Amino acid sequence: MQMHKKLLTLILPGLLATPAALAQMPVQRVAKTRPMKNSLCEKITPPQKLRILEQSNGSLTADFSCRDAANETVFWSENFDNGMDGWTETKGETQEVTWTLKQNDALPFSAIDPEDKQSLFVDGPYQMYKREISSLTSPQISIPDNAMLRLWMCFSLNFNDECALEISISTDGFETSERLYTTLDETGEKQNQWRAIAASLEQYAGQTAQIRFTYTYGKKENFQTGGYMGSFYIDGITVSGSQPVTEINVMTGEEIEFVDLSKGDPVEWLWTMPGAVPETSTEKNPTVYYTRDGKYDVTLRVKDAAGNEAEVTKPGLVNVTGTEPVARITPPATFRYASTRRHMVAPMAKVTFTDGSDGFPTAWDWDITGVCEDNNDHLTANTESVDVNYWWQHDWDATLTVSNQHGTSTATAPMSAEYYGPVCNLLPGDNLTTFALDGRGTFPGSNSMGITAYAEKFSKPSVPIMVAGATVYFTKNTTVELIDQIADIGVHLYTCENGKPGKKIDSSWWRTFELEISADPTTVAGTDFQFTTPKVVNDEFFIVVDGIPDITNEADVAFAMASFRGSDGTAWMLKNGEWIEVSSYFPAGANHTSYAIFPYITHSVMSPVPLTTPSTIEVSGSKGTAEYQFFSIMGYQTPVCDSDWCRVISEPNGLTLDTLVIEYDENPSETADRTAHITLTDGASEYVITMHQDSRQGGVGVAEAASDSSISMHGGILTVNAAEGTPVAVYTAAGTQVAAASGTAVIDLRGMAAGLYIVRAGDTVRKVIL
Ligand SMILES: [Ca+2]
Known part of the structure; x- marks a missing residue:
């Protein structure tokens, strides 16, 4: 393949100034919080007078509730305040896992239950080699219809590394069992907090069952390192069944799961929920949300196997309250033109702005510059999305003001209309840096943490593009051993599949010793990786960097990224063979970044x-x-x-x-x-x-x-259709008049110099290119 290398430098004001600040940031495996469906529906007491329109047929009766603790009756509960009577502990060989009762001093459960005295505490060994599996099993519990298991857990921050906790259920004394929950499914932030956990026990209705907590191994396989396994607190366990719902209060966008409570074995369900998304459903327990303030009816019609039907309508059941909107523009493309760090769009092509606001606005007011024939004009529109055509290159703004009955909000998207150039995901305020991984290497770069590739995600372009290659800004290429010096550093174009890097489209390589590293420590040098041929891209895509040697005393290779920030993460990494978002790994708050990877694109x-x-x-x-x-x-x-x-x-x-x-x-x-x-x-x-x-x-x-239009030009012949007597004049771009006519006219400009001309017919002005 043809290799072409060009040196680009970029001023990095933050590069050397920040290592001390960076060192303060601990490196932990931390992930984002999975949103809990808490307080989906809130029951108002006393219940409002509700006229329920029911229609039943024989033994078939329609009714429903919504999935929420407030609309449930508790059939069984355990808060461990009076001990652990009826619970059975199974120890492992080393008997190092302990199940005891104590209060969580840092986060007492009394914050959730004011009456609380103590919680169940399960603690693991302090030496990894003593690790073992241990469980605690509940007494027998009678499971009601539509039952939910609910409980609270508080995790030590190392959960899922060395230890995990599972919850399972069995109706036969654990001859057979079903896993209801495992902390390994928690991919969210590892914050020290009580988490509400819920699992449906619907399929155990009418049976007697036992619940079991099992303390077991986490994901980490390196037992030689030693260290503490971790602990969990458990409290507030309930087994409850749904009761008919009389009022539901939700915010716009908040999810409601309706739960069928019909009697008489229905086999078909038809939900009619005007104003909801979706408005109808044939699921047994549909999940919906609302986008507008108001009170909404819900109707459930059910049918049994014999064809009998029954129906219930609850008028004004759902009371929806909205919030002030927060304006957000989804620009035609979110990646940015490297030199302005404004979103880059194609000029002279139809591109689309869409509303990305939160809070369900009901009115939209767009104001966009650079998209009118006269560059001083603003395009205004009142639609949710707007198609525009940039008449003018370079820097423009798009502003969106949204409103609903609760308020108004405005956002501005800075835009660059350019035909081609390097693009990036760096924000205007970003400084470049390389992050120290607590003695385990650098990020992005050589490390001992199983991170083997780095991927920068780019948005769908405003129009199809050709990607010719990418410039990557390396900050270190220390290699002593020959094998490291000749290691191939690869830069690859990948498709995006399910949000992650998918198929490899093209590649380019340099050996480690060939990477450009700036001699001036206040700048970084770019190494240009050129693909075999430019590749067409018309969707989200990734640029992947791999082949970086692991960290050793002899090898340390790194490139630059934006300092961590609170949003707009575009960086991914391949860790232990799995693509994950960088923002899901580093501590929450400031865990988003973008790599200094600049693909070179040309708009079609x-x-x-x-x-x-x-x-x-x-x-x-x-x-x-x-x-x-x-x-x-x-x-x-x-x-x-x-x-x-x-x-x-x-x-x-x-x-x-x-x-x-x-x-x-x-x-x-x-x-x-x-x-x-x-x-x-x-x-x-x-x-x-x-x-x-x-x-x-x-x-x-x-x-x-x-x-x-009334002014058009083809092949140097200008045709003007205007009312009789309308003055027509043609000017050069400099303003010199070169032709004049009146009314409808055909003007031959073929003898004039090539360039831009301005044609004026009465009040109509048009630019033409000769
Ligand atoms: Ca308790």
Whole structure:
């Protein structure tokens, strides 16, 4: 493969200033909190007067509730305040795991239950080699209909590394059992907090069962390191069944799980929930949310196997309260033009802004610059999303103001309209750094933590792009051993699948000793990795860096990233063979970053000039030629026509701006018009010109070529359609008048110098390119 390397430097004000600050940040395996469905529905007492419209048939009766502790009756509970009577402990060989009762001094359970005296505490050994599995089993519990197991747990921060806790259930004394929960499924933040845990026991209705807690091994396999296994507190265990619901209070966007409580063995359910998302469901227990304030009816109609039907309607059951919206713009692409760190979009192409606001606004007010024919004009719109076309290159702003009955919020997205250039996910305030991993190497770089590759995620582009390669800013390439010096550092283009790196599209390599490292410690040098050929991308994509040797006394290779921040994480890493988001690993709060990886992209832009030129060329029934002025930043391949009565007879001129000459034959029909399509491609996307030819008896000729605008230009001939007496003038870009006419006029500009001209017809002004 062809290797081309170019040196780029970037000023890094934060690079050397911050190691002390960085060292203060502990490295832990920490993950984000899984949102708990607590307080989904809140029961108001005393219940409001509720008119429930019921209709039953024989033994079939419809009713329902919603999944929440407030709408449940507790059938069995254990808070360990009076001991552990009835619980059975199973010890392992070393008897090092202990099940005792004590209060969590740091986080007493009395914060949740004011009456609380103590909690169940399970503690592991302090030497890893003594680790063992131990369990505690409940007495027999009668499980009601629609039962839920609910409890609270507080984890030491090393859970899932050395230890994990499982909850299982059995109806036969644990001859057989089902796992209801394991801490290993908790991928969220490892914060010191009481967590509400819930599991459905629906399938055990009417049976007698036992619950078992099992203290077991975590994910870490390196037992030689020693160290404490970890502990858990458990409290507030209940087994409860749902009771009919009379009122539900939720916020907009909050999920409600409705629970069927119908009697008489229904086999079909039809929920009608006007105002909800979704509004209907045939599930037994559907989950919905609401987007607007108000009181909403819920109807459940059920049918049994014999075809009997029953229905219940609870008018005004769900009381929804909204919040003030928070404006957020989803720009056409979120990655940023490297030199401005503004979101980069394609000029001269249709791109779309969408509303990404929180809080369900009911009104939208967009104000976007750079997208009008006059660069001083603002485009305004009141729709949820808006399609725009950047007439002007470089830096512009898009502002969105959203509102609902609770308030108003405004956000601005800084935009750069550029045809090509390096892009990144670095935010305007980011400084570059390399992070020390507590003596276990650097991040991103050589390490002993099983991190073998780094992936930077880029958004879908505003239009299809070509990715030619990427520049990576390395900060260290210390290698002593030959094997490390010649290690291949790879940079790869990957597709995005299920949000993670998917298929490898192309690669480029340099050996470790060939990486550019700046001699000036206040800057970093870029190493340019060029792919074998530019690749078309029209979706989310990743640039992956791998091949970095593990940390040793002889090898230490690292590149730069943005200092950790609270949001906008785009960095991924391959740790122990699994792709994970960097923000799910480092401590919450400031755990988001982006790598100093800059892919080089070119937007696929193919457009008529001026932009308002219609994509349909109307011609008369006689034979002739038509011209079409066309811009393509990447050039175009030989145009293809789907009919043989017309053809492009001009050759590509090799420039971005070209005039297609289209020859067409006489239409043999005296009465029927006909249509052909000429397709142009730049290798990344297509542009289609439609040729519409009238019948020979038809009246439309070239001189009357249709146009949306009153000013149009084809092949140097300017056509102005204006009311009689309207003054028409043509100016150079510098403002010098070069032609004048009145009313409808055809002005031949073919003798003028190429460039931009301004045409004024009365109040209408248009720029044309000659
Ligand atoms: Ca307790």
